[in-house]
Amino acid sequence: MVSKIFTLLVILFSTLSLIGQSSFETAYSEGSWPSVKNLQIDFYDNQENETFLPISIIKGNTEGPVFTMVAGVHGYEYPPIVAVQELLQEIKASALTGTLIVIPIASTNSFFTRTPFKNANDGVNLNGAFPGEVEGTVTQQIAHFITKEVIPKTNVFLDIHGGDASEDLLPFICYYNNEQKPEQTQLAKELSEVSGFEYIVSYPYTLKDNDPAKYVFKQAVQDGKTGLSIESGKLGNVQKDAVDLIKVGVYNMLDKMGMYDNAKRTDITHKHFNSQDYIRSPNQGIFYSDYKAGDSVEDGAVVGVIKDVFGKVTADIKAPKSGIILYKIGTPPVSKDETLICISSFDK
Ligand SMILES: [Zn+2]
Known part of the structure; x- marks a missing residue:
């Protein structure tokens, strides 16, 4: 009897784990070369909130590095979102080496309700929610999903922000100076220097392994990846020059990674801040x-x-x-x- 119950439990749990394999995992592992797959991952919580996370998986002509870019962690920061929309239209999978994972709007609730900083559903700021919680509110679940499913597949993780509704901002690119991972940090520095951004900011990295990373690209750094963030645009508006700067930054980084050939090198003298x-x-x-x-x-x-x-x-x-x-x-x-x-x- 015990063994029958055990067998039933094994069947039950293996079925659950198959269901538990996300559509993202399946699409990522099954996509052919080259291919583009657009997914919508749905999230629900016990406060009756629901939202979704859009993800595009672009597999290139051949295998290579995995570059993830995320816009709309703050849904009121429009230049990053508009820039990523344009990149999704422009980038040709057949001309790409490696894989792009693109989250065009990470906080769709914040975006569609025009709410600065937070998801209006659960009042949680996704930029602060990492590593997230599998049984938390919808925003905490999104953080958990990105931590568990997306970051592990990633070599370079780019988090794109701008000035939110109330923020005046100088465009800059930034990374953590993680001395424990010199290779990843060196790559972040090199990608910053080719990006076309004049202002480069490096932050000290003092996070312990078990400290909550809070920010998505800091989560990537904590998990041993190369992580960077762009800030471009301000005051909850779409400025074309801010959009263009982001696109040039992404193309220049992809060129440096040997993934895509559309670099627009600019001769600028960098200003470093730490x-x-x-x-x-x-x-x-x-x-x-x-x-x-x-x-x-x-x-x-x-x-x-x-x-x-x-x-x-x-x-x-x-x-x-x-x-x-x-x-x-x-x-x-x-x-x-x-x-x-x-x-x-x-x-x-
Ligand atoms: Zn932001």
């Missing part, structure tokens, strides 16, 4: 600043003021050090402890 200082808002209020992303600031300079709703100044905002404004809040409302301005500089 240090970030964040000015946080001391209170809620209305933020006034004549500074823009890309402006240089001197240590101690007043870079803005906060007023209360009656127009009384409640705080002078001063730069904690000299550097360049990488991004700042570009619209009036601010909350207590929110990052008003990120100042970046280069420390030897």
Whole structure:
């Protein structure tokens, strides 16, 4: 009897694990060379939320590196989403070496409900949800899916962002300076340097193996992959130059990887930054600043003021050090402890 129950359980669990094999896994392993497969993965949670994750698997003429790019982790950041739409139309599988995994909009709920930063369903910011939870809310499940299914197949993981609805931003490319994985980090640095982005930011990497990575490309780095992120575009708008910069960046990286031949090399002198200082808002209020992303600031300079709703100044905002404004809040409302301005500089 025990063995019968055991047999039944084995059959049950093997059936479940077949069902459990995702359509992504099947499409990825069965796709011929060259081929394009577009999938929609559905997610539901016990709060009655539902959403979907679109994924395109582009297999080239021959096997080679696997390059993953994701846009729309923040669904209100439009230049990345528009750039990836154009790339999906332009890239020919027959001219590709290796595989592209493309997530054109990672937070479709945020996109279609025009919600900055968060999925409006569950209130979770996907950029902060990694490694995710298999039985969590829909956003946590999406993070878990990308961590378990997509990142393991990937050699290079590119996470494309821009300034969200309220963010003024200088375009830049960034990576983690992970000294534990020198080869992956070196590749991230080289891809940054060919990308066509003038500003290159490297972040210190201090994550322990069991610390939550929070961000998708940091998850990729924690899992031993080469991870990078682009920031281009601002203030919840579609700027054509920001879209074009992203596309050039992707094509130049694919060229460097020997995957696709459409590089547009530009002669630019890179500016490297490795240090970030964040000015946080001391209170809620209305933020006034004549500074823009890309402006240089001197240590101690007043870079803005906060007023209360009656127009009384409640705080002078001063730069904690000299550097360049990488991004700042570009619209009036601010909350207590929110990052008003990120100042970046280069420390030897
Ligand atoms: Zn973002």
